[in-house]
Amino acid sequence: xxxxxxxxxxxxxxxxxxxxxxxxxxxxxxxxxxxxxxxxxxxxxxxxxxxxxxxxxxxxxxxxxxxxxxxxxxxxxxxxxxxxxxxxxxxxxxxxxxxxxxxxxxxxxxxxxxxxxxxxxxxxxxxxxxxxxxxxxxxxxxxxxxxxxxxxxxxxxxxxxxxxxxxxxxxxxxxxxxxxxxxxxxxxxxxxxxxxxxxxxxxxxxxxxxxxxxxxxxxxxxx
Numbered sequence: 001x002x003x004x005x006x007x008x009x010x011x012x013x014x015x016x017x018x019x020x021x022x023x024x025x026x027x028x029x030x031x032x033x034x035x036x037x038x039x040x041x042x043x044x045x046x047x048x049x050x051x052x053x054x055x056x057x058x059x060x061x062x063x064x065x066x067x068x069x070x071x072x073x074x075x076x077x078x079x080x081x082x083x084x085x086x087x088x089x090x091x092x093x094x095x096x097x098x099x100x101x102x103x104x105x106x107x108x109x110x111x112x113x114x115x116x117x118x119x120x121x122x123x124x125x126x127x128x129x130x131x132x133x134x135x136x137x138x139x140x141x142x143x144x145x146x147x148x149x150x151x152x153x154x155x156x157x158x159x160x161x162x163x164x165x166x167x168x169x170x171x172x173x174x175x176x177x178x179x180x181x182x183x184x185x186x187x188x189x190x191x192x193x194x195x196x197x198x199x200x201x202x203x204x205x206x207x208x209x210x211x212x213x214x215x216x217x218x219x220x221x222x223x
Contacts, residue, residue: 001063006176008058016051024179026186031199052206059213067109068188071098107142111155113219114162122165132168187211
């Protein structure tokens with residue numbers, strides 16, 4: 001279904017932005033539309049809201065599934081007894097733990113999803129600049145018969161069988177899957193924390209309607 005997803009998103013961008021090879025980057029779209037999406041705000045005629053309404057329609061009708069994950073860092077900090085401070089490095093504390101927890105859980109759930117529909121898949125991750133090797137390590141962990149600490153991994157054979165490639169990408173690549181993941185991540189974050197710093201330049205209701213559309217297509221939402 002990737003070509004269907006890509007086609008809808010490209011037509012939407014062609015209609016409103018005049019260029020179907022522009023990336024939809026949610027932070028820019030909702031917080032800095034004047035930076036990359038000037039056609040949506042000039043002249044000021046609610047064009048950006050028309051775009052968001054059509055984006056909601058696209059998110060409702062295209063064939064996709066999504067897993068949403070977040071880590072409550074306050075609970076995790078309390079659990080491991082860590083006191084955060086700028087540039088602090090504490091021996092024995094893995095500061096990348098929240099990303100590792102979400103990453104490994106997502107790989108395992110994606111594998112279970114592929115198994116349930118007897119499918120094959122690939123993983124595309126957005127580059128974290130100098131930390132990409134960490135995710136490769138998580139992928140390697142998912143393909144081993146035991147997890148660190150000795151707990152058995154019941155899905156390691158399925159990971160090897162069904163996840164055929166791991167691709168590292170950046171925001172310059174126009175990829176419908178990454179665009180969906182970016183939108184899902186942003187609207188989920190805003191649903192959780194709101195807008196305490198008043199960064200949004202559009203009505204928050206439009207964040208909510210996109211979140212609702214995406215939430216209806218989840219195969220897993222976990223804390």
